[in-house]
Amino acid sequence: MYRITVSFGIAIVLFSLYSPCEGAQQSHIFLGFSLFPETNSSSWPSASGQFKFGFYQQGSGFAVGIWLVGLDRNTTVWTANRDDPPLIPSPNNTVQLQLATDGRLVLTSKQSHEVVIASATNGSVSSASMLDSGNFVLYNANHEVVWESFNHPTDTILGGQILRAGGQLVSSLSDADHSTGRFHLNMQTDGNLVLYPANSENSPTDAYYSTDTWRNLKLDLYLNSTDGSLALINSSGVYEFISSQSDDSAIDTIYRATVSVNGVLRVYSHQMDPDTRKLQTPVIMWYKPDDPCDVNGVCGLNSYCTLSDDQPDCLCLPGSDYADLNLRTMGCLRNYSEPACAAGGKENTSFYEIFTMENMAWADTPDFTATMTMDECKKSCLEDCNCGAALFKPYTCKKQKPPLRYVRRDLNEQTAAFFKVTASSESTNNVTETVEIPPTVVRSNSIILHVLVLTLSLILFSCAALAISGFYIFKIRVLRYKRLSEIDMNLGLADEELTMRVFSYNELKRATNGFKQELGKGSFGAVYKGAVNKGRKLIAVKRLEKLVEEGEREFRAEMQAIGRTHHKNLVRLLGYSAEDSKRLLVYEYMSNGSLADLLFKREWHPAWDERVRIAVDVARGLLYLHEEWIRGTRGYLAPEWQKNTPISVKADIYSFGIVLLEIVCCRRNLDVSVRADEIVLSTWVYKCFVNRELHKLIVGGEEVNKKSLETMVKVGLWCIQDEPALRPSMKSVVLMLQGVTEVAIPPCPTTMSM
Template sequence: MVLLHGDRAKSPALWSTGVASIPPSSSTVGVLLDTGNLVLTDASNTSVVLWQSFDHFGDTWLPGGRLGRNKRTGEVTRLFAWKGYDDPAPGVFALELDPNGTSQYLLNWNGSMEYWTSGNWTGDGFTGVPELKAYSNSPMSMYNFGYVDGKDESYFFYDVKDEAVVTRFLVDVTGQIKFLTWVKSAGQWILFWTEPKAQCDVYALCGAFAACVENELPSCRCLRGFRERRPLAWLQGAHAEGCVRDTALQQCARGGGGVQGATREAKNDDGFYAMPDVRLPSDARGVVAAASARDCELACIGECSCTAYSYNGSCWLWHGGLVNLQDMSTSSSTGTGGGSGTILIRLAASEFTSPGHTKTLIIALVAVAAAVAAVTVAVLVSVFVLRRRRRLKAQRRVVEGSLMPFTYRDMQSVTNNFSDKLGGGSFGSVFKGSLPDATATLVAVKKLEGVRQGEKQFRAEVSTIGTIQHVNLIRLLGFCSEGTRRLLVYEHMPNGSLDRHLFSSGPGPGHGVLSWETRYQIALGVARGLDYLHDKCRDCIIHCDIKPENILLDDAFAVKVADFGLAKLMGRDISRVLTTMRGTVGYLAPEWITGTAITAKADVFSYGMLLFEIVSGRRNVEQRPDGTVDFFPSAAASRLLDGDVKSTVDRRLDGDAEVGEVERACKVACWCVQDEEGARPSMGTVVQALEGLVDVGMPPVPRMLKVLGDPANYVKFFSGLPST
């Protein structure tokens, strides 16, 4: 098979299968199989495969394909990232089986620098990918994974249990491996798993002379004195080709390099720009003896190939393109690779302002400033009353994704001195407000209570929350940190919280009975939001307070999960114990009570309890007229086993509910509230189950539900716990 451009006789082949051993008398046919495998076979004997695309991956690996090595021929199948989002040529990032013969898979840059490994295969998973093993053993798993190490070949494979499931592995332009599943109802690919989790852990992600900045978009930015090599590719998110100098190094351009050129006069030709708080590149090519930072600078200036240096008692020099640099000034992470410190980047003298020019510029600026000040004073006198509103309007004109800083006076003005209270919760009270912009944007202002973090830590955590954006998570717009006062400004949700619509049946707005279709979409939206917090963010964020009051609804009843990130932010080691118990009694996982480690599975438990309430339209715990307590989840689990799920549905719906979805929701809820956290599914699996991508098996009735089926035991179980 040959791909040509134009006239075959005049143009060379753009691509071919390279199959040369086909008998002249045979007839060859190409078939695209349902698996996505393009196969060339002998027309007279289709069992003879002459060539197949599954032996020659691009950036995508489909179920049924084998990723590994042929031990007889030495041929290797690997995944190559595209060079750019619009350029399918092989890029610099690749995934392949360890060439040293181990059973681990590596992500590497340019075929040389390894920056992520799966860990060795243990028989049911890779040591570095524990979530794969956990999911494979889950009753909700829809994939089969395996590794074969035979005499002739070694390879990793996967397939799907249901052919209706569409999935793929992808090595993205960003250098990350991603496992994606197509959700037909949403019309988009949903990210199931990715590595490395932190974008800046991809080696040379930003190319030469650029810095990676975690939790910012775009993740890469050129260093001072440099510009994008391919601006269009840069805008599209492909940064691997890096940046180039605005101005060539002047000393080297005229041949002044070399040790002999390392004089005080030569230094005036090129200069150095200090960049503090960076993760230093790990590829320093030379370490020279230097008694001081000045000696280190002269050592670098004396070599034309030296592009940067760092001195911390020892002198480190970098030559050629400077790659894998990370700006740590806005990050709490130390990243991977080299240590952190200050690096000095070599620039041409023209990149620095001369003293004479500076003096002239200062004089000009002073003159202009004096004139402007006189005019400004006159203007301020006439518009003093509107000053604050105009300043706030100017603040509103920010780049999408950034946070607006407010003063406490701003907050008093926005909320009319906190006169309209929307509600309160575990972290403080919420007030309705209106920004003084052209559309009078409505906001919800939360006054945080009991915040003990210092100014720097608070701003760092707020900055992290501000970068988290998902269609099912409430968006943080701004903040106030003034003295001991801490406030957060969120987008306003006109339909309020879920509890208003789920449990109320009185007159007035917000008291209509939610249809089953709306309830199911709400359940799905909450699951998607939690899945994003747990597995799609750079750090796993455990919500710790999932309940109807923290599920907000916009004007179309789309879900926005609120209060995420306000409990302690967790690192990727999510087995750490939270130091402060949060949550609401009735939604708490057993781990909170037993004192064992808290993980993301605590949120899964709370979600299960919430799902029961969405189905029933009532609180899980209700007091009967005789004073005893009715615990609905126990009754729901019993009815599920009896095949009577329809009786679990809110009576106000008069049976108007899709029985299959009700059964699926009840099964998922029971799986979520299993006693052992290891038996609970991840939120990603919950999403797939509710979307109907996997068959949900009949769950065992948790011991806790059996015990709490007795009202007396329920009271004993929660006695002595704090209320919220």
């Protein structure tokens, strides 16, 4: 965040936006006008038709609110009396919303009698209007606003709307149920904007995001209707920007800031489709917190949050089960009863044991903190009646009473968490059972002599066994070294060519902390983050996990293809391990993450020029590999992999074509979260190309070079042709992307995709 000073003149312009009717088009609703659900008269639209006020369906009934009319689906932005049950009309229950002659906006039904939706507190009402800003207002006879929905927000503020100091936004219970949810955003009177879980004390421990702007200043939250920026403002103008500004055109874009069901604050932009004049699927411009598992309370008591496909998932902590399997976010309950504590608060340690989990964290204030070793921390929690779990981070031990809250798994946290659980029957028996050993009675000197002889015999036998074992261990090590050398020769790696390091399996297991942190997964195994040279050098370890025969072929192919390569656009192979059936490859660690992370997992995407450069660099790397190839991951495989036809370098061309289209559109080849006709990227791209609508491929209306966009799309379509012979060579691809050679109009990639 950064601070900015605004001149007095700009402040006047800004505060002119406070008035909900300045320059806004409107449609008038007069006294006596009524709405009825399930009819053509169920809503009052704004002049542009982008917003509607009236009845919307919620469950089996209807609620009253305001929604944004979208191309695919509507977005509810305000709900009246949100915790009232939905109204269910029937022949015996007529539901009506009316601007009554006394100026009150009243909901009537036999089910709930009369409910006041809005009324004036400072004068009489003569009319109402649904404005194009998304604000529903009541006017007096002088056409002055005497009530407005903008002053009573639920989970959303719209462009031009202000959340006053002391106000709050409260999330909805679910995407289908807009009653009060589990999180709220407070614009505090001390000037700090803070996100809290509901049913908390709103303490610093409960907060999971704040702007840290507490200065005992009266600040308001304002969403700019022109560029979508979220800012804190005071009487002098903008005090501090929270989110970045958008480059979208304000004429065809509507902005909203919403506290989501899962507690994340997001700013969305809704662009208008130039043909249908309806709003397209919203684009996320900004969000906090960055990790959805950082939301305190996203998972209930005695459960922890972990990411699954970038979405928060709630799992029970050891020693507990779900309170409701159908509502995993509700938390978990202990699955055992506790025995009474011994005198002095000492625990009955025979009843418990410690279950250890790594990379855990929780935001709750610890009940006890001290400096100690890991073993001391574990023992301290086991013996403490009040300890339900302990978190160890060198060399600090934090003990926590049950129930546990705000727990999450974070692979960046180098911690060990110790959870007290009931001991298994085997371990309990081992602890509680005792074995009585009968005393030995020495009866004579003869017995003593026999014992001494037997003892000396056992000692001599043990020494002989150790000597023989040492000899065979030495022989096994020599044979293993020879076997590794033979593997190197079989792989065709001569001594002068083999500059890679040979690792042992245990060495790589230690380097990756037991293969804990997974970086990604391919068709033959996963890649894990590790460190060697006492943690000074980071590495990426690929563990081949398929069948031995298949893994051996993969191992040999990858060693031959990459072992001798040296190119700035290729990841360098540093070494390998080949013990027994275990096959591991050690690569240099790419600290900036994968291309998928860059394109799909960030709140912002690389600029167009950067994406063009990435595409060319990837093409150059493949060109350098020349005729070397490795089977790839499903989704990027050429059609010939599924057929009984020969495989050539053209399979790599196909994979590159899919990646090239992903770089252009900043989305995956298969995405089920979009419209049905856009799920398969290659099919959608060709459709847009034929219809001359390539602008639809660019996320958020980004400014791009139209010529380079068309070039990259055409090259991508040529690369994914179903017939391998139609695909260009990598050399031709590089020349086309660099603009050296012209790109012809590609045919349809495959009849199957259309």
